[in-house]
Amino acid sequence: MNAPDNEVVTFDNVGLRYGPDREVLSDVSFTLFPGSFYFLTGASGAGKTSLLRLLYLAQRPSRGAIRMFGTDLITMARKKLPAYRRRIGVVFQDFRLVPHLSAFDNVALPLRVSGVREEDLRKPVADMLDWVGLSHRSEDRPATLSGGEQQRVAIARAVIGRPDVLVADEPTGNVDPEMALKLLRLFEALNRLGTTVVVATHDVHLLRKVPESLIMRLDKGRLSDPTGALRYPPRPDAPRETRT
Amino acid sequence: MSMKKPPTLGRKIARGFTRFGGERAAQLLPEARLAGPMPWVIAIMVTLVVVATAGGLAMRNIAETARAELAGGATVQVLEALPQERERQAQVVEAMLGSDPMVASIRRVPDEELDALLEPWLGADSESQAVPVPALIDVRLRGEVTQAALDDLQARIATRAPDARIDAQASWLAPVFGALTSMQYLALGLVMLLSLTSAAAVWLAARSALGTNRGTIEVVHMLGGTDSQIARIFERSIGFDATMGGAVGLTLGLGAILLLGRQFAALGSGMVAGGALGWLDWVIIAAVPLAAVALAMLTARLTVLSALRRML
Numbered sequence: 001m002n003a004p005d006n007e008v009v010t011f012d013n014v015g016l017r018y019g020p021d022r023e024v025l026s027d028v029s030f031t032l033f034p035g036s037f038y039f040l041t042g043a044s045g046a047g048k049t050s051l052l053r054l055l056y057l058a059q060r061p062s063r064g065a066i067r068m069f070g071t072d073l074i075t076m077a078r079k080k081l082p083a084y085r086r087r088i089g090v091v092f093q094d095f096r097l098v099p100h101l102s103a104f105d106n107v108a109l110p111l112r113v114s115g116v117r118e119e120d121l122r123k124p125v126a127d128m129l130d131w132v133g134l135s136h137r138s139e140d141r142p143a144t145l146s147g148g149e150q151q152r153v154a155i156a157r158a159v160i161g162r163p164d165v166l167v168a169d170e171p172t173g174n175v176d177p178e179m180a181l182k183l184l185r186l187f188e189a190l191n192r193l194g195t196t197v198v199v200a201t202h203d204v205h206l207l208r209k210v211p212e213s214l215i216m217r218l219d220k221g222r223l224s225d226p227t228g229a230l231r232y233p234p235r236p237d238a239p240r241e242t243r244t
Numbered sequence: 245m246s247m248k249k250p251p252t253l254g255r256k257i258a259r260g261f262t263r264f265g266g267e268r269a270a271q272l273l274p275e276a277r278l279a280g281p282m283p284w285v286i287a288i289m290v291t292l293v294v295v296a297t298a299g300g301l302a303m304r305n306i307a308e309t310a311r312a313e314l315a316g317g318a319t320v321q322v323l324e325a326l327p328q329e330r331e332r333q334a335q336v337v338e339a340m341l342g343s344d345p346m347v348a349s350i351r352r353v354p355d356e357e358l359d360a361l362l363e364p365w366l367g368a369d370s371e372s373q374a375v376p377v378p379a380l381i382d383v384r385l386r387g388e389v390t391q392a393a394l395d396d397l398q399a400r401i402a403t404r405a406p407d408a409r410i411d412a413q414a415s416w417l418a419p420v421f422g423a424l425t426s427m428q429y430l431a432l433g434l435v436m437l438l439s440l441t442s443a444a445a446v447w448l449a450a451r452s453a454l455g456t457n458r459g460t461i462e463v464v465h466m467l468g469g470t471d472s473q474i475a476r477i478f479e480r481s482i483g484f485d486a487t488m489g490g491a492v493g494l495t496l497g498l499g500a501i502l503l504l505g506r507q508f509a510a511l512g513s514g515m516v517a518g519g520a521l522g523w524l525d526w527v528i529i530a531a532v533p534l535a536a537v538a539l540a541m542l543t544a545r546l547t548v549l550s551a552l553r554r555m556l
Binding site (some may be wrong): 056057058059060078079081082084085086090096098104109110113114157 | 403459460462463464465466467468469470473553556
């Protein structure tokens with residue numbers, strides 16, 4: 001599969017099944033471009049989380065091809081995957097903060113895993129906590145934080161390493177509408193720095209808040225493409241298909 | 245919460261250049277420390293291995309000392325019932341062997357010594373000659389005692405002392421050497437079985453710790469943590485436990501060895517005295533807990549890596 005250099009992720013006829021059951025994802029094809037903002041929508045059980053798991057390399061597909069940053073991930077050796085995972089920030093639906101670590105240590109975790117020295121990570125982590133408005137809670141453990149605060153720690157952890165792609169699974173599902181909008185603005189700010197953002201949500205009201213976003217809709221494991229911007233090669237008249 | 249531009253990392257920092265490990269990494273999986281009975285299990289295993297190793301080494305030393313003492317040794321028995329004839333043949337043999345170039349030295353075992361040896365079985369009045377006791381001559385040959393050398397000596401002695409029989413001393417103790425060898429193998433088998441049991445215990449504990457920390461491990465995995473990074477955390481924890489257990493086990497084992505050594509020394513037996521442990525033996529015994537730590541860490545690493553390979 002030949003792809004332009006500016007692609008971030010390309011799925012080509014990807015299918016995914018768990019065990020002998022029917023496919024949860026079928027014939028999924030799309031291309032994500034650098035600096036774009038995507039919403040992944042669909043009803044519960046449509047396959048959003050499965051698609052995201054493929055995106056953040058928690059799983060390989062049952063069939064089809066996936067290219068990421070110009071590299072074929074299907075044939076890639078398992079030991080090479082961590083380097084690619086470090087380029088992807090993930091906000092899990094259930095936050096998945098490490099319960100016995102403070103907010104500071106949770107946010108610092110990706111940097112420590114990447115091998116950043118302690119003296120070099122203190123300021124970036126403090127700045128990141130300040131960015132999400134949690135400087136005053138840096139020493140607190142997740143159990144003592146509210147749902148919105150935990151979500152912001154999870155976002156800070158996902159973006160501290162300046163990932164090329166940010167994947168968020170229902171990031172606003174557990175917060176009130178005001179907090180949801182604030183979290184969305186954080187994603188937009190990051191997107192403006194060039195990070196490709198993919199937000200899975202079933203909240204249709206959220207889609208209108210980011211008018212520049214592209215929409216990927218999953219229906220029973222199949223992807224529809226309302227904006228026409230996701231196909232590879234992109235439709236010529238699709239909005240923002242040349243955006244880089 | 246500010247809407248300003250998110251902070252950025254310097255390129256050097258973003259690249260990363262230090263290893264994820266140490267106390268910071270250990271904090272990540274506090275449940276990975278195989279707390280509870282694990283250090284005590286390792287302590288018990290190390291104690292048993294230390295005692296078994298010391299036993300095996302003592303057996304080896306006893307056998308080697310005895311072999312060294314008996315090397316070149318042979319015994320002539322004059323099996324004649326009549327005392328005068330027995331004495332005559334014994335003197336003839338003494339004279340022959342004393343001038344033989346193959347013989348380094350001879351010693352006639354005094355009758356008093358024989359009586360003392362036989363007293364527990366025959367009583368104090370063996371002077372009565374109710375049971376004829378052979379005359380014994382302790383012979384030390386130059387070089388190794390081979391069957392050919394013995395046959396040659398036997399042939400020459402037989403011409404003038406027909407009731408004399410010569411035997412290698414080592415052949416008398418062959419069954420004892422066989423038993424000592426068997427006990428050495430038994431000790432080696434015990435050490436291997438205990439090592440396997442320890443590895444199995446660590447394997448079970450590591451799997452349990454993996455299950456307890458599965459959520460955190462998955463997160464670290466998704467953040468780009470490598471299998472080796474995660475395995476190192478477990479290795480470190482089990483290494484700590486094994487070191488503690490090994491130290492306790494070595495102390496208990498040394499206590500048992502010293503106690504047993506004292507009791508065996510009190511027997512006053514020359515053969516048992518040959519089983520004393522040398523400095524190299526103590527080095528081997530001291531290496532037991534180190535080997536236990538290495539085995540535990542290797543087992544933990546392989547267990548964790550094997551489990552992680554089932555994740556993408």
